[in-house]
Amino acid sequence: MAEIEPIADKVTSYFYAQLFLRHPDLRALFPAAMDVQRDRLFKALLTAATHADDTAALTAYLDRLGRGHRKYGTLPEHYPAVGEALICALSRHASSSWGPRTEAAWVSAYTTISQIMIDAATADELRAPAWWQAEVVGHEMRTPDVAVVTVRPDQPYPFLAGQYTALETPWWPRVWRHYSFASAPRSDGVLSFHVKAVPAGWVSNALVHRARPGDVIRLGAPTGSMTVDHSTDNGLLCLGGGTGIAPIKALVEDVAQHGRRRSVDVFYGARRTDDLYDIETMLRLQQSHSWLSVRPVVDDSPVGLLSGGLPGAVREHGPWHTYDVYLSGPPGMIRRGVDTLLGIGVSTHRIRHDSIEELVGAAT
Numbered sequence: 198m199a200e201i202e203p204i205a206d207k208v209t210s211y212f213y214a215q216l217f218l219r220h221p222d223l224r225a226l227f228p229a230a231m232d233v234q235r236d237r238l239f240k241a242l243l244t245a246a247t248h249a250d251d252t253a254a255l256t257a258y259l260d261r262l263g264r265g266h267r268k269y270g271t272l273p274e275h276y277p278a279v280g281e282a283l284i285c286a287l288s289r290h291a292s293s294s295w296g297p298r299t300e301a302a303w304v305s306a307y308t309t310i311s312q313i314m315i316d317a318a319t320a321d322e323l324r325a326p327a328w329w330q331a332e333v334v335g336h337e338m339r340t341p342d343v344a345v346v347t348v349r350p351d352q353p354y355p356f357l358a359g360q361y362t363a364l365e366t367p368w369w370p371r372v373w374r375h376y377s378f379a380s381a382p383r384s385d386g387v388l389s390f391h392v393k394a395v396p397a398g399w400v401s402n403a404l405v406h407r408a409r410p411g412d413v414i415r416l417g418a419p420t421g422s423m424t425v426d427h428s429t430d431n432g433l434l435c436l437g438g439g440t441g442i443a444p445i446k447a448l449v450e451d452v453a454q455h456g457r458r459r460s461v462d463v464f465y466g467a468r469r470t471d472d473l474y475d476i477e478t479m480l481r482l483q484q485s486h487s488w489l490s491v492r493p494v495v496d497d498s499p500v501g502l503l504s505g506g507l508p509g510a511v512r513e514h515g516p517w518h519t520y521d522v523y524l525s526g527p528p529g530m531i532r533r534g535v536d537t538l539l540g541i542g543v544s545t546h547r548i549r550h551d552s553i554e555e556l557v558g559a560a561t
């Protein structure tokens with residue numbers, strides 16, 4: 198891995214060239230533009246290599262990866278083809294460390310990896326469809342570039358507040374992006390997402406500027422562990438930045454539905470007042486629930502300027518060390534937020550947020 202990491206781009210391009218030359222039929226499983234995809238393959242390999250000595254973590258990761266591949270139409274017979282192309286790309290580019298022993302080790306590792314993924318996907322077939330179709334039933338522009346999109350899945354879609362899903366639009370086939378559910382599960386089965394159109398973002402721009410009621414999108418299975426632990430009465434401290442307020446709103450609704458009074462403190466950050474597109478909903482929730490406090494923090498307001506944005510505003514209140522903490526927003530906000538929280542004595546095991554890697558891929 199050390200030898201190929203600096204030339205990861207070259208190795209992954211070579212890998213895909215080999216794969217599609219040998220198995221042209223597999224090209225149809227991938228998006229037309231392969232840029233994000235290239236990066237993903239290498240990140241997955243790095244993650245697997247990083248956890249190579251931690252069987253439990255590695256198996257949990259590969260289980261998720263195997264299940265996640267169902268929505269792409271991946272079949273057990275595709276795995277050997279990928280394995281051959283991978284070994285071919287590695288042996289060509291890791292020339293100074295490659296030899297019969299290295300090759301045998303990679304063949305054995307890849308065989309194990311693919312078997313775990315195949316087994317996880319097969320077991321999941323008994324529990325859930327590979328994907329869901331969902332019809333857009335609502336589309337509301339909240340700012341010139343943020344829309345709340347509401348969809349109705351074609352079959353029951355069980356999930357937990359705080360989780361997210363992968364979503365594909367009809368305009369960019371096989372290009373999947375992650376979005377959090379913006380509401381706790383509802384009795385009518387309808388799901389909602391907060392989408393910000395980001396510059397040159399294919400999926401986000403399609404969802405904000407093109408999607409209309411009647412359009413049909415596809416959803417993968419729900420995932421993510423940023424969920425409420427209902428076995429405790431710990432207070433919840435929630436930091437939501439920009440459209441990252443979506444899962445925070447779902448968490449608040451979840452606490453309300455469970456009917457246990459526990460204090461929930463939400464800090465809702467935005468660059469400017471006009472960007473607080475969901476503040477009315479959050480204030481309405483605050484009005485109906487005495488245990489809920491919502492504090493908007495705008496970067497260019499006196500409080501934002503003085504305190505150093507969202508993480509700074511959180512530091513000025515508290516203490517928070519008895520709270521479970523949830524962060525959702527841009528990667529920079531999460532990193533700074535986590536640093537701030539650790540700095541004021543909140544322990545790591547109380548802090549939850551989605552994977553920063555997945556968020557980076559999500560904002561397009």
Ligand SMILES: NC(=O)C1=CN([C@@H]2O[C@H](COP(=O)(O)OP(=O)(O)OC[C@H]3O[C@@H](n4cnc5c(N)ncnc54)[C@H](O)[C@@H]3O)[C@@H](O)[C@H]2O)C=CC1
Nearest residue numbers: 376377391438439440441443466467526527529530533560
């Ligand atoms: N739409 C969704 O369902 C979800 C979106 N997200 C992520 O949330 C982000 C939302 O982006 P925008 O709305 O454009 O947010 P934004 O860029 O407008 O920022 C929102 C807030 O985060 C703060 N912030 C940004 N960078 C920071 C940094 N480096 N340090 C400290 N604070 C920082 C800002 O001051 C502001 O208060 C995206 O990265 C997206 O992937 C996360 C979870 C769910």
